[in-house]
Amino acid sequence: MDDPVLLTGAGGAVGEAILEGIGDAYEWKLMFHSPPAEEPSHEYLVGDVADDEDVAAAVEGVGAVIHLAGDPRPEAPWDSVLANNIDGTQKMYEAAVDEGVERFVYASSNHAVGAFETDRRTPEMYREEDDFLLDGSEFPRPGNLYGVSKATGEVLGRYYHDEHGIKVCNIRIGNLTRGHPPIDYERGQAMWLSYPDCAHIHECALEADYEFEIVYGISDNDRKYYSLDRAREVLGYRPQDNSAHFEGEDRVVEPDA
Template sequence: MSDDAKKRILLTGATGGVGTALLARLDDEYDIVPQGRHARTEGLRDRLRIADVTDYDQVRALMDGIDAVVHLAGSASPESDWEAVLGPNIVGQRNVLEAARDAGVRRVVLASSNHAMGGYDRHEQWPVHSDMPPWPDSLYGVSKVFGEALGRHYHDAFGLEVIALRIGWMSEDPLSTDVDLLRAMWLSPDDAARAVRSALEADVPFGIYYAISANPNRRWDITDTMLELGYRPQDDWTAFPGAHEEVVEGGADSPGNWPEGS
């Protein structure tokens, strides 16, 4: 890639909520190759690369000429059962990392999740730092811990650069819920793009970082995300018209059924 050429980025899961937001915000900056299982909009119909991440050969065919991968594809619900996470989240993550290694791709940004550490949230053991032991709150969370560990292996064994982002709760409207815990971990679509851009560009070969907006009530430390990746969140749910924060010392209680509905 020449110095003035755009980086060619494979964006898996480009038709999902996070993928759609990233494509809209980063498409002018990077040469994005979107992947999905089916186009949901006319705008994607001609450019979407159709592939199933559980099929290695299909994933490998996506990698030629790619500089970096942003891997979002997979089951996204913390209420997913084992069968729902086994294929896309376990096998799929391995396929993406192995195909990237085989094709000589330099960097993979993995979409991890706050649910990899959701046990701390369920038991209200805050604050949470990225270097604390994983404590998944669901099989979905377990699959994200697996992805982080597999990324560590591919970095150590093969030199693949891997950045895992523990994505918070992304929504266009943080006031669509009155659950304090969700508002606290809100990640705006614009901040999501800022976090992914930082993960693509930072001179860091491996790391696991929280990606959350600048919410005053957040319980998850993003200091290392800011210092090491250069991430600068600019959004805050309390800045929305009509927003009002009820300050609770130590943080408001978590929902008793966490992570259901998150």
Template sequence: MDDTVLLTGAGGRVGTAILADLAAAYDWRLLDRDPPTDESAYPGEFVVADVNDEDAIRDAMDDVGAVIHLAGDPRPDAPWKSVLENNIDGTHTVMQAAVDAGVEKFVFASSNHAVGAYETDERTPDMYRPHDDFRLDGTELPRPKNVYGVSKATGETLGRYFHDMHDLSVVCVRIGNLTKDHPPKDYERGQAMWLSYRDCAHLFDRCLQADYDYEIVYGISDNDRKYYSIDRAREVLGYDPQDNSAEFADD
């Protein structure tokens, strides 16, 4: 990927993880609605804009070859008005601008919340433990249990639409529990869906480098505890995670 990569929501936690390892790997254009406190800390051009500002988003797409779309309201308890405006309308605005600009690849940051309702009382807590073989692999239908999850499932469907109708290559990454240092030692669910900063950067790097049509993959490290399968990410993207929450878990 030699063309510019547009990273929306660059100032957030996922953007921080990506740039920590990949700052020098791409020609970045970084977009966030909040101006950085220290612009020199970010690689490339920094654009201050809201994802619903159509003119600003279209300008930001100039000479862009790929988009990593992270921007949106990240709160699991976000109200409907906010997720509608920031997560659904905003994602549509960015995808439409990408198509109009001839962007080749679109990486959408989805979430574990898009499938949160699979964690039923009948399955938990066993599904968080190494002996359990229940796996979600990306072929299942979304089952959100909050409107934030609804917004992420809607983003996945928008990606399907823009791929089928406009031939945009789209990969949706259902991100697990991203933490900088280590997963919570006494929280089984957090260990099962842990994603390290290192593996996060590697996964999004593979999303930029690999060839695909439309994919939904899970973004977690190679944990002993897992109820998300990372087989599709390995097969299609060449994902090779290095970290495992078991290294940090209490006995």
């Protein structure tokens, strides 16, 4: 990737993990929704993903987009996810294909498939001995309207890939926490994504050869109900972390260790 990479939603946790891990490996163009508290060490702009002019300025001259921007709250109301997540993602895709951007990495979410976690399946599906596994080919089952918006972003990517040829990688991001997995939260341990693995899977998505993919973005946890097969096979993803390594006596209990 020689051209700059646009990173939208650069002020969020996923953006932080990416810049910490692979900030030196690319020329970045960061997009923030509101002015950053500290001066970024990369080129940046402040703008709204639902504003055509801001979006056109954001994609100008970039070779790839990592699109993280949107309302990140699982409990976000419909009007917000309709504008920020659905309309914002369509505008970003439209501008990207207009600009001739080569690839688009989209931050989807475990919430796009949260309703697979039925009362009948849980909590067993969060445990190592259970064999329920989602592989990314599923018709979405969102657990909330935020998840509906994320699934819609995947469908938009399918359309823009099929119609315009842009390479699209949707990463259904699990539970990202810095340092150690969520404590006393089996679901979060099953879908833990460490900061280094978050940066690594996005680097894979910027480098690998693919057309349209939906992969799960989690660490190599012993307990998981998301398959890593597609991420390993197509992206070359090699996660280094595993929430099981933080259990028992070795468990790290201090926050942000």
